[in-house]
Amino acid sequence: MMPTIDLSWVRDQFPGLHHQQNGNSVAFFDGPAGSQVPRSVADAVSRYLLETNSQHGGVFEVSRESDAILERGHQALADFLGARDPGCIAFGANMTTLTFAVSRAIARTWQPGDEVIVTRLDHEGNVSPWVLAARDAGAVIKRVEVNLEDGTLDQQSFLDALSPRTKLVAVGLASNITGTINPVRSMIRAAHDVGALTYVDAVHFAPHGLVDVMDLETDFLVCSAYKFFGPHLGVLYGKRSHLEELQPYKLRVATNDLPGKWMTGTACHEGIAGALACVDYLAALGRRLGSPVESRRGAIESAMGAIQQYEQQLARRMLTGLAALPEFQLWGIRDLHRLDERVPTFSITHPRHSPQEMAAHLATVGCYAWAGNHYALSFSEAAGLEPNGTLRIGLLHYNSADEVDRVLAELSRLA
Ligand SMILES: Cc1ncc(COP(=O)(O)O)c(C=O)c1O
Incomplete structure (x- = not known):
């Protein structure tokens, strides 16, 4: 079995993840717009x-x-x-x-x-x-x-x-x-x-x-x-x-x-x-999982394999949670047997709340997500989603299962 990533080590590398809003930790679901950086990058x-x-x-x-x-x-x-x-x-x-x-x-x-x-x-x-x-x-x-x-x-x-x-x-x-x-x-x-x-x-x-x-x-x-x-x-x-x-x-x-x-x-x-x-951060993540003498490319391969596996666990949790909230429409693959055909980026819409309202609500409770067409304009047009687009909740390997539960609970409150 592939070794799993050490989430607490990962999160320690990213000072931005420890940002607080009104005394509470925030959860970053805006990775598709841009990720946080490890301290070593700064x-x-x-x-x-x-x-x-x-x-x-x-x-x-x-x-x-x-x-x-x-x-x-x-x-x-x-x-x-x-x-x-x-x-x-x-x-x-x-x-x-x-x-x-x-x-x-x-x-x-x-x-x-x-x-x-x-x-x-x-x-x-x-x-x-x-x-x-x-x-x-x-x-x-x-x-x-x-x-x-x-x-x-x-x-x-x-x-x-x-x-x-x-x-x-x-x-x-x-x-x-x-x-x-x-x-x-x-x-x-x-x-x-x-x-x-x-x-x-x-x-x-x-x-x-x-x-x-x-x-x-x-x-x-x-x-x-x-x-x-x-x-x-x-x-x-x-x-x-x-x-x-x-x-x-x-x-x-x-x-x-x-x-x-x-x-x-x-x-x-x-x-x-x-x-x-x-790139060296990703290689370091990979070396923590595999042999210390691996080439940088080998270490990156290990890191990305473990990231993919971990993110699929988060995607399963998110999709299972969203399936229990049928008012939300998910635009993308829902099937838990097809997790290797998607990355953990979830675009959703709701019949009464616009993506912008939902993103604004989530922001007040420290869940940072994005609303709009995300410049994927042709899809948004084809799906009849213009001008508002979708609420996009994006997960990266530094997100936790608790954060997934937290955003699902907020969506449930909205619904
Ligand atoms: C899939 C995809 N392609 C292209 C771009 C544009 O990238 P850049 O901001 O580096 O021009 C983005 C940015 O969000 C993107 O998500």
Whole structure:
């Protein structure tokens, strides 16, 4: 049996979790919007600024030290994503900014009439950049439909959308509104079969399970460190051949080498130092479960396996509790036998209380959740949930069973 995570050790690492409101502890269910960070991440950001703050490429000692940290940051994120080559990892302001840059570069290769596939389950960050780039290139956008009853992607509609003219498929690894884990591996295979590139949004999935770009064989993948216990920073992986061949919009003085070619202007060095520390936090969590000599990637694999197992226990508790509150409609997979098809992100609506009212009520009792469409606009539209969207209760591995019971009790009071 897989060893389970030591929740009290985990919670000790996150000072933000000990926040009090009116003398009571608060419970953070806003992980899908952004996670809390371990103390080691904040320390790494602070240490970078206080001890090694410098610009890239100087001939003096502090700049060299700073560059060494940046290099370790690329290696850490390569380990986190399962990439063998740290040169294939670029950092940017956030996922959205990176996606605009990549979409603009890829769209330079499109011809009028070429086709691009996006989905109705994705966050706008993986939709709008492609729609706008397609418009500029005269390419056609096709959309994968959703099954509203369980919040999954309609695979037949995906297969129907594919054609020899498909140039790119943009899809999320997990939905930030329904929590669905999409069958991205098989979608990538099908996309490659028609010669299309794939762009995977792993922002929502990354804190919940192991990302493996080699196994996925995706051409590109993006995530955001602030969702997996790091600072506000976006991360791009691309296959080396694509990153070398494609031409991003860039200054003529800027490097053509990887990964700098894809990192416009001066990077957020302190953020990269923090991202390195958040990967090391996950590795430390993994090492507590497994062999102390494991490689960092091995330790991350252990950590993510244990996180997934623990989060499924929380998801079971949440779904069981919600089943006993039938006034609430859950948008996503409810079936306890399908827990490996979802992450513990729960979107609910109520016939009398708007998501905004429910979030405001929960906030007064120290339960921090989010209301709205969460930028998963196409799903919210397809489900007829606009303009209010859903109340989203998101769990991460630092949440406890008591916190799940606490939010369920508050929902029960509301109902
Ligand atoms: C699934 C998903 N994709 C993309 C984004 C956008 O990420 P960023 O804020 O890094 O641009 C988010 C942010 O909430 C998200 O949840």
